[in-house]
Amino acid sequence: MTDRGPDRRSVLRAGAAITIAGFSVSVVSGCGAGKNNAGTQAAATVNDLSDQAKQAIAAAITSGKVAVGKPAFLADAQVIVTEPTRGQYRVFSNICTHQAARVDQVNAKGNLVCSLHGSEFDPATGEAKVGPAGKPLPSKVATVSGNQVTIS
Numbered sequence: 001m002t003d004r005g006p007d008r009r010s011v012l013r014a015g016a017a018i019t020i021a022g023f024s025v026s027v028v029s030g031c032g033a034g035k036n037n038a039g040t041q042a043a044a045t046v047n048d049l050s051d052q053a054k055q056a057i058a059a060a061i062t063s064g065k066v067a068v069g070k071p072a073f074l075a076d077a078q079v080i081v082t083e084p085t086r087g088q089y090r091v092f093s094n095i096c097t098h099q100a101a102r103v104d105q106v107n108a109k110g111n112l113v114c115s116l117h118g119s120e121f122d123p124a125t126g127e128a129k130v131g132p133a134g135k136p137l138p139s140k141v142a143t144v145s146g147n148q149v150t151i152s
Ligand code: FES
Pocket: 096, 097, 098, 099, 100, 101, 114, 115, 116, 117, 118, 119, 131, 132, 133
């Protein structure tokens, strides 16, 4: 058998691999993938709270750092604690479901705001009120009983 270089099948396989690799790169850096990754990241922050994060949340609630209309942005814990109505607390991921920037502000309407593209989220439900984000911020409920704060 003589060495004639790569046959047609080998070239096609190589081309397919290059196409797939190029597609993967564009998907990872594309806006659509950012949405998917952002949602997954956001959910992880509230579904897998560390003991340190739980303590920070409890401290924010019991110290009065969070109040009606005054959310507490706990950057180290990657969460926001709100008190939508007196005595009822919510814990939200601070990772924007659009492209994973930080939701780190509250506006005059009381909505939680991502400063990167301006998405606004309801402080009671996490619902995206103003886009570009379309998905809500994942959340948990924090309940206070005496000195005990339970996050569920
Ligand atoms: S990352 Fe785009 S609005 Fe938050």
